[in-house]
Amino acid sequence: MAQEAKGAALLSGLRVLDLADEKACFCSKLLADMGAEVIKVERPGGDTSRSAGPFWGNVPHTEKSLSFWYNNTSKLGITLSLESKEGKRIFLRLASQADVVVETFPPGYLRKVRLDYEILSEKNRGLILASVTGFGQTGPHKDCKFCDIVASALGGQIYVCGLPDYSPLKPYGQQSFYAASLFAAVGILIALRERTCSGRGQHVDISLQEAVAATLEHVMVRYFNEKVVPNRQGNIHWTNSACLLPCKDGHILITFDREWETLVDLLDSEDMAADLKEGKWCEENYRRQHVDHVIQVLMCWTMTHTKAELFEMGQLMRFPWAPVSSPKDVFNSLQLRERHFFTTVDHEEASASFVYPGKFGGLSWNVRGRAPLIGEHNVQVYGKELGFSPEEMARLSSTNVI
Numbered sequence: 001m002a003q004e005a006k007g008a009a010l011l012s013g014l015r016v017l018d019l020a021d022e023k024a025c026f027c028s029k030l031l032a033d034m035g036a037e038v039i040k041v042e043r044p045g046g047d048t049s050r051s052a053g054p055f056w057g058n059v060p061h062t063e064k065s066l067s068f069w070y071n072n073t074s075k076l077g078i079t080l081s082l083e084s085k086e087g088k089r090i091f092l093r094l095a096s097q098a099d100v101v102v103e104t105f106p107p108g109y110l111r112k113v114r115l116d117y118e119i120l121s122e123k124n125r126g127l128i129l130a131s132v133t134g135f136g137q138t139g140p141h142k143d144c145k146f147c148d149i150v151a152s153a154l155g156g157q158i159y160v161c162g163l164p165d166y167s168p169l170k171p172y173g174q175q176s177f178y179a180a181s182l183f184a185a186v187g188i189l190i191a192l193r194e195r196t197c198s199g200r201g202q203h204v205d206i207s208l209q210e211a212v213a214a215t216l217e218h219v220m221v222r223y224f225n226e227k228v229v230p231n232r233q234g235n236i237h238w239t240n241s242a243c244l245l246p247c248k249d250g251h252i253l254i255t256f257d258r259e260w261e262t263l264v265d266l267l268d269s270e271d272m273a274a275d276l277k278e279g280k281w282c283e284e285n286y287r288r289q290h291v292d293h294v295i296q297v298l299m300c301w302t303m304t305h306t307k308a309e310l311f312e313m314g315q316l317m318r319f320p321w322a323p324v325s326s327p328k329d330v331f332n333s334l335q336l337r338e339r340h341f342f343t344t345v346d347h348e349e350a351s352a353s354f355v356y357p358g359k360f361g362g363l364s365w366n367v368r369g370r371a372p373l374i375g376e377h378n379v380q381v382y383g384k385e386l387g388f389s390p391e392e393m394a395r396l397s398s399t400n401v402i
Contacts, residue, residue, distance in 0.1 A: 010034040077373065347370050
């Protein structure tokens, strides 16, 4: 079983209806792992995000998607058709007792099926609706099709990724989905705080494009203030003060503009400083103008050491050097294990347990169970909570309402 959290869960007593697919199911996962009761509402047959690989055992199956498992921990799961009249009525009953609804439908879909914020708030004045879409609920692009790579491209992220003389590169994974999910979770928490004063909920409108544009570090700030369009820098930091360099067993992040004299003395102690002891290199502007030469000298040196050796040297000199960790390195990290970052979760249906990342020390934040099977909690929600009889549930299932 997942480890039990110490003390009361942060969001205990909060009920969330999760209509989100892979674009924002990480948002509701965060709320669930913080103690909220999250009910994942899937269409009959299961959500489309269950078809995303990789799969446990490399066998494609709706109950074996590893990404679905990770993004839906600690949730209950029901099936429901929002497009049927009965399904709509059932959802309104559920929404009348909920605090938050998270959804990722195209703008206008909820209005089309008469489940938009205006209708939901009539039933529940304090309800918070969080919508995560490619471009938001308004604007000329609101109805455009999108995916992670579209959001990364139009948000400006891809433009600054890659080598200077080559085409832009897409960052690994679906970074826009996770950025938007974090903004959505923060927006929900702010709306909950506001509700304690006003008694009213609100519609939180999150755009993937905006989430990407808001997380570009210096890029937009420099453009606003200096009218500078940053170039792709490859493995060099935009300030020309740090870069990734190869070593004996991998790569390491090296800073070379802090305590320059100390760094040169270190290289010189191993007879590898080349010409960097010359006075001209003490000038910061000169170093940045000739950064390629500095990197070439440093690379000759780093290639004679392991990642661990260089990391230890950096720590002794109070330099923020860091080895580039593989997934295996991360999993074996003594620091993460000491802080119980990894959690073991039982999958009874597979007669096995799996290790999940993401338990944050010092908080009542914990993976409380695996992702739900398709419709696993229909009996609990429809039978015990809404009072449907077994016969009624069988009828609703046979007509694809649930």
